[in-house]
Amino acid sequence: xxxxxxxxxxxxxxxxxxxxxxxxxxxxxxxxxxxxxxxxxxxxxxxxxxxxxxxxxxxxxxxxxxxxxxxxxxxxxxxxxxxxxxxxxxxxxxxxxxxxxxxxxxxxxxxxxxxxxxxxxxxxxxxxxxxxxxxxxxxxxxxxxxxxxxxxxxxxxxxxxxxxxxxxxxxxxxxxxxxxxxxxxxxxxxxxxxxxxxxxxxxxxxxxxxxxxxxxxxxxxxxxxxxxxxxxxxxxxxxxxxxxxxxxxxxxxxxxxxxxxxxxxxxxxxxxxxxxxxxxxxxxxxxxxxxxxxxxxxxxxxxxxxxxxxxxxxxxxxxxxxxxxxxxxxxxxxxxxxxx
Amino acid sequence: xxxxxxxxxxxxxxxxxxxxxxxxxxxxxxxxxxxxxxxxxxxxxxxxxxxxxxxxxxxxxxxxxxxxxxxxxxxxxxxxxxxxxxxxxxxxxxxxxxxxxxxxxxxxxxxxxxxxxxxxxxxxxxxxxxxxxxxxxxxxxxxxxxxxxxxxxxxxxxxxxxxxxxxxxxxxxxxxxxxxxxxxxxxxxxxxxxxxxxxxxxxxxxxxxxxxxxxxxxxxxxxxxxxxxxxxxxxxxxxxxxxxxxxxxxxxxxxxxxxxxxxxxxxxxxxxxxxx
Numbered sequence: 001x002x003x004x005x006x007x008x009x010x011x012x013x014x015x016x017x018x019x020x021x022x023x024x025x026x027x028x029x030x031x032x033x034x035x036x037x038x039x040x041x042x043x044x045x046x047x048x049x050x051x052x053x054x055x056x057x058x059x060x061x062x063x064x065x066x067x068x069x070x071x072x073x074x075x076x077x078x079x080x081x082x083x084x085x086x087x088x089x090x091x092x093x094x095x096x097x098x099x100x101x102x103x104x105x106x107x108x109x110x111x112x113x114x115x116x117x118x119x120x121x122x123x124x125x126x127x128x129x130x131x132x133x134x135x136x137x138x139x140x141x142x143x144x145x146x147x148x149x150x151x152x153x154x155x156x157x158x159x160x161x162x163x164x165x166x167x168x169x170x171x172x173x174x175x176x177x178x179x180x181x182x183x184x185x186x187x188x189x190x191x192x193x194x195x196x197x198x199x200x201x202x203x204x205x206x207x208x209x210x211x212x213x214x215x216x217x218x219x220x221x222x223x224x225x226x227x228x229x230x231x232x233x234x235x236x237x238x239x240x241x242x243x244x245x246x247x248x249x250x251x252x253x254x255x256x257x258x259x260x261x262x263x264x265x266x267x268x269x270x271x272x273x274x275x276x277x278x279x280x281x282x283x284x285x286x287x288x289x290x291x292x293x294x295x296x297x298x299x300x301x302x303x304x305x306x307x308x309x310x311x312x313x314x315x316x317x318x319x320x321x322x323x324x325x326x327x328x329x330x331x332x333x334x335x336x337x338x339x340x
Numbered sequence: 341x342x343x344x345x346x347x348x349x350x351x352x353x354x355x356x357x358x359x360x361x362x363x364x365x366x367x368x369x370x371x372x373x374x375x376x377x378x379x380x381x382x383x384x385x386x387x388x389x390x391x392x393x394x395x396x397x398x399x400x401x402x403x404x405x406x407x408x409x410x411x412x413x414x415x416x417x418x419x420x421x422x423x424x425x426x427x428x429x430x431x432x433x434x435x436x437x438x439x440x441x442x443x444x445x446x447x448x449x450x451x452x453x454x455x456x457x458x459x460x461x462x463x464x465x466x467x468x469x470x471x472x473x474x475x476x477x478x479x480x481x482x483x484x485x486x487x488x489x490x491x492x493x494x495x496x497x498x499x500x501x502x503x504x505x506x507x508x509x510x511x512x513x514x515x516x517x518x519x520x521x522x523x524x525x526x527x528x529x530x531x532x533x534x535x536x537x538x539x540x541x542x543x544x545x546x547x548x549x550x551x552x553x554x555x556x557x558x559x560x561x562x563x564x565x566x567x568x569x570x571x572x573x574x575x576x577x578x579x580x581x582x583x584x585x586x587x588x589x590x591x592x593x594x595x596x597x598x599x600x601x602x603x604x605x606x607x608x609x610x611x612x613x614x615x616x
Contacts (some may be wrong), residue, residue: 052512071516085513090530098527102518146517 002063002076002153002186003028004049009058011044011210018044019210021058026154026188026203031180034190035197036207036233042190043158045207049188050079050156063153073102078147079156082163084139086131086146092118093127103150110149117145118178131223137168144179154186161196173200194234198222206230228330231256237286237299239324246294252325252333259301261288261322266308269315273298274307289314368592374585375399384583398586403538406569408590415565415591417480418555419548422487423541427490430495431537435529437496438503439511449500452493460490460553471558480563483555487548494547495540501528502536535605542598542606566591 005309011019018041032234034042047053049060056094060068067075086095100110118124121141121310131139133306133314140160142289147155157176161169177200180187191197196263197204206213206221208230213244214226218234225231231239239256247255264287265327276297289298300316308314373389374382402408437445446523464518467486468477476482514528530537530590552567559568583601599606 048515052515072512072515077516079513079516081509081513083507085507085509086530087510087514087528098514098519099517102523146513150517187491 005061007059010056013058029184031187031202033197033201034205041210042207046190076153078150080143080147080160082159084143088131091128092142099150113149117148121145136164157189175258226332228326240298242294252327255316257318258326259299261319262300263317264302265315269317271316275312278333362394371585371588375589379582389398398489399459402586411569418483418565419545420483422548423544426488426492426495430499434499437500474597478560478562487553491544498540502533506532542602
């Protein structure tokens, strides 16, 4: 099955070390998401696992076999690329058949698997078209079909949804999640979109400058971010950070409070400010508050019905148990009576 | 209102395009017309345009006097051979420059192009001497090699440009799908680059076919292509414009017809990548 272990993996491009020594285990059947800002090394890490880049040192073990020196095709992995990377001169059928043809699979088995994949992905009517005649979503499905038919030990997805429009993206996100539930195969998914990470992952790996900042389930990362970076990266809108005297009251260098963890009132509360922009989403409203004397802008998330407008005075009270405390190094501090 | 202006503008542009096209084509047209005139009509003053006694006499004389088939075969062998050899060398070169570039790739490309800035006559002596030493004078093989070398920079540059247009991710996908280098080139790269390779071949055939400097200087009788065939009719002792025109028409006809039928391919290839 698809257990992938990275041991002290290092990647250098010339003098630049883009992945410093890195250890990571991805369990069989797990949906793991690599997330981080652009340039954090998440795609490079995926390409190292795929074998499209050579590691500078360290080992990659797939299913107990040292795959460090293996060619990409010999690793039993299938990859879905950001640009879909379909073969434009081949029909959908030939695109999906290509990996099986390369593996020398007999025609009957190829046809069976193509039919099965096409049905699962709603591509049956398009098998004789070329990629150029398909929409973005359909192309993405062909790319997934090409990956499925190999019955790989693990799927690798490199920002597969970033070329789709917003509505399609939500749909494909669900489809990929359902595919994972159905196949129960290891999937590694790279994205810079923390919403994708939160909604799809069993396990999220947050990366910054090639370093793993934190590994955990989406809710682990949301509830107990290990440091300021993870706290700021996971969650939307972003966590509010407050330094100085207010933080010192809690015995911390910085305190963080998520927009959804504050009580809002127009009459009384702990912190006072003035409403700047209010973003009405219907279900919720995000209010950007200025002049709090705590941080340049604080964001609060309130019910969609709340009637607050530009210039209004607003009072905020953080829910004490939802406060995050960080030390001068930006690391999470132990909660009172609970180890960090 | 806006529409009529557009239409008028379009008509004007079309007229200008036709005028330029005819201007460029006129010498060829005149050559072809002259080839059907008598020698007297060919030099008539004022010149006759269409209303003359059309005759095939010149073609008869030319066919009688020289062995057209042999010149034609030499042209085909030299243009075809140098193109084939050039493409065989340029495909791997362009592949490596496009997909595994090094720090010096751009320099190499510029250096290759810089050889085209050298006037050919500047290296005539050394090449002539090398040809004598190696016994290559007046051989098809020698000309194939020289023309291949002359046009190689253009072939590499063109192929490099086409290959660069092929997204690397598609080749990586092929690698993930189990294709080795051979399968990658056969099943993915070549079919995708085929339009580019075809127009490169076409352009190079035309360049090699029309190449006169080296073919005239390095051949005499055995390996002489159609350029030498034309040159043999521009004799200083008498003006035989009609026969010269007939010879020219016969020399350019094959490549003109090839170009005519493949012009769509040629234009697409030459503007490839210019417009997304």
